[in-house]
Amino acid sequence: MSDVAIVGIGIHPFGRHESSGMEQGAFAARAALADANVQWSDVQYAFGGSAAAGNADTMVSMLGLTGLPFINVANGCATGGSALISAYNAIKAGAADVVMAIGFDKHPRGAFDPDPAAFGLEKWYGDSGLMLTTQFFGMKIQRYMHQYGITTSTLAKVSVKNFENGSKNDNAWRRKTMSEDEVLNAPMLSNPLTQYMFCSPGEGGVALILARADLAKNYTSKPVYLKSAVLRSRPFGSFEVFNSWLSPDRGDSPSVAAAKGAFEMAGVSPGDISLAQVQDTESGAEVMHMSETGLCADGEQERMIQMGETSIGGRLPINTDGGCIANGEPIGASGLRQVYESVLQLQGRAGVRQVENATTAFTHVYGAPGISACTVLTT
Amino acid sequence: MSEQVLVAEGVFTWPSDEPQLIGSHFPESGVTVFPRAAACPKTASRVAEDVLLPRRGTLWSWTIQGFPPKNPPYVGTESAKDFKPYGVGYVLLGDQVIVESRLTLNDPADLQIGMEMEMVVLPFAIDAQGREVLTYAFAPVASADSDQNQSTNGEAS
Numbered sequence: 289m290s291d292v293a294i295v296g297i298g299i300h301p302f303g304r305h306e307s308s309g310m311e312q313g314a315f316a317a318r319a320a321l322a323d324a325n326v327q328w329s330d331v332q333y334a335f336g337g338s339a340a341a342g343n344a345d346t347m348v349s350m351l352g353l354t355g356l357p358f359i360n361v362a363n364g365c366a367t368g369g370s371a372l373i374s375a376y377n378a379i380k381a382g383a384a385d386v387v388m389a390i391g392f393d394k395h396p397r398g399a400f401d402p403d404p405a406a407f408g409l410e411k412w413y414g415d416s417g418l419m420l421t422t423q424f425f426g427m428k429i430q431r432y433m434h435q436y437g438i439t440t441s442t443l444a445k446v447s448v449k450n451f452e453n454g455s456k457n458d459n460a461w462r463r464k465t466m467s468e469d470e471v472l473n474a475p476m477l478s479n480p481l482t483q484y485m486f487c488s489p490g491e492g493g494v495a496l497i498l499a500r501a502d503l504a505k506n507y508t509s510k511p512v513y514l515k516s517a518v519l520r521s522r523p524f525g526s527f528e529v530f531n532s533w534l535s536p537d538r539g540d541s542p543s544v545a546a547a548k549g550a551f552e553m554a555g556v557s558p559g560d561i562s563l564a565q566v567q568d569t570e571s572g573a574e575v576m577h578m579s580e581t582g583l584c585a586d587g588e589q590e591r592m593i594q595m596g597e598t599s600i601g602g603r604l605p606i607n608t609d610g611g612c613i614a615n616g617e618p619i620g621a622s623g624l625r626q627v628y629e630s631v632l633q634l635q636g637r638a639g640v641r642q643v644e645n646a647t648t649a650f651t652h653v654y655g656a657p658g659i660s661a662c663t664v665l666t667t
Numbered sequence: 668m669s670e671q672v673l674v675a676e677g678v679f680t681w682p683s684d685e686p687q688l689i690g691s692h693f694p695e696s697g698v699t700v701f702p703r704a705a706a707c708p709k710t711a712s713r714v715a716e717d718v719l720l721p722r723r724g725t726l727w728s729w730t731i732q733g734f735p736p737k738n739p740p741y742v743g744t745e746s747a748k749d750f751k752p753y754g755v756g757y758v759l760l761g762d763q764v765i766v767e768s769r770l771t772l773n774d775p776a777d778l779q780i781g782m783e784m785e786m787v788v789l790p791f792a793i794d795a796q797g798r799e800v801l802t803y804a805f806a807p808v809a810s811a812d813s814d815q816n817q818s819t820n821g822e823a824s
Contacts, residue, residue: 401739403739414742415741416674416769416802417755417792418769420736427728431757475734533764534727534764
């Protein structure tokens with residue numbers, strides 16, 4: 289089976305825009321094609337999706353009716369990651385040599401307002417005011433802080449770091465730095481999490497061109513190799529969004545299995561990672577996902593974050609483009625944004641936020657109703 | 668007094684002086700879930716029996732809902748100006764199951780993981796038809812015991 293390389297990347301700036309989500313996706317697609325120096329007609333397969341901005345495959349009317357197979361992917365917060373895994377597998381299977389993975393979105397302002405029935409829940413769950421993702425994140429980090437001694441100062445420092453990284457990213461939505469006090473004194477949305485600890489639903493698009501590794505040099509002088517891409521759903525006993533009950537017999541998050549699978553498939557250990565992008569739906573999520581993915585032990589985050597180890601220039605820079613906190617959350621695009629940033633860093637093209645000597649990157653997304661997708665990328 | 672309506676039938680016993688949540692117990696796996704379900708999420712067994720859950724337990728985790736949820740799915744109709752933050756938590760009932768619930772308290776200073784809680788039924792919102800909607804919630808045991816002396820919010824501190 290052929291190895292897989294990423295040979296072109298494209299992004300539409302995240303934030304709020306006049307254009308439709310689909311147009312933002314097409315913009316990213318054209319940028320990725322240009323980056324790989326290929327034509328749309330050279331792309332043999334495409335996988336893409338959005339949660340709220342329409343069927344990705346209708347984009348062919350903007351890019352050209354070449355007749356290529358284009359499969360829509362819908363997998364919640366792992367939509368982008370799932371498109372990437374599908375593209376990866378298409379190349380591995382020998383179905384195509386050049387494949388596009390694309391994700392884009394455009395959400396209304398304010399918190400998500402999901403339909404209970406779409407998550408297998410009874411109507412009363414939403415009626416009674418329990419159907420909010422923000423509550424889940426508040427309760428998960430509350431419990432984690434109680435168990436492992438994480439402080440609110442550390443939660444705030446995650447946001448401060450991600451806003452700082454976002455201020456160095458022209459494609460980020462939030463580019464203003466913020467102090468720890470400003471984060472802590474912002475309105476409390478879901479205790480212990482304040483407004484500036486949460487990401488907001490937003491807009492944006494990302495496209496990636498993947499190719500057989502042995503052909504990669506035809507497209508770019510600096511291919512980045514996608515060593516693994518692994519998706520997992522939740523095991524029994526995990527703690528997820530929209531659970532009316534939990535088992536006292538506690539189990540792991542799906543992030544644990546997805547990360548373990550991704551490291552094993554890549555033949556890389558967490559200690560080999562130069563930088564990581566982990567799902568920071570809010571600052572507590574970044575803290576917990578660090579340990580769930582094996583990047584540190586439970587409780588170790590307190591010292592790491594207080595010491596600045598996860599900042600650019602630290603031992604293990606995390607969310608170097610500002611993460612969801614600075615970029616917002618266009619669901620279909622977030623997972624691919626993480627890969628976009630990783631490729632940029634591994635190619636040495638990240639400008640003022642460049643991590644020195646970056647050779648190996650890790651990405652992680654997590655979402656409802658308990659899914660996680662992880663990748664390992666190398667130079 | 669305005670008309671009252673239950674948020675749903677079959678979620679808890681009502682009317683009752685000592686209401687209880689209704690779950691499903693799967694004898695093959697020993698798993699208990701809430702609310703009732705047809706299949707065990709661990710083994711897929713479809714042999715289930717209804718079970719009335721313990722009324723008392725301990726607070727496993729909590730948060731405060733600090734902004735008005737969107738309607739729908741929320742049934743409440745109060746304006747943003749009239750919205751009062753409400754507590755939400757997970758309560759460990761015996762060693763059977765951890766249930767998610769509204770809490771009667773909404774002050775972080777009154778909430779600690781491990782505190783003893785008891786189930787109550789109370790109105791939490793006015794729906795679009797002007798009716799009071801009743802649901803289950805958990806209150807601190809001390810507050811629930813002295814309910815006659817407290818406001819319905821039971822926010823003793």
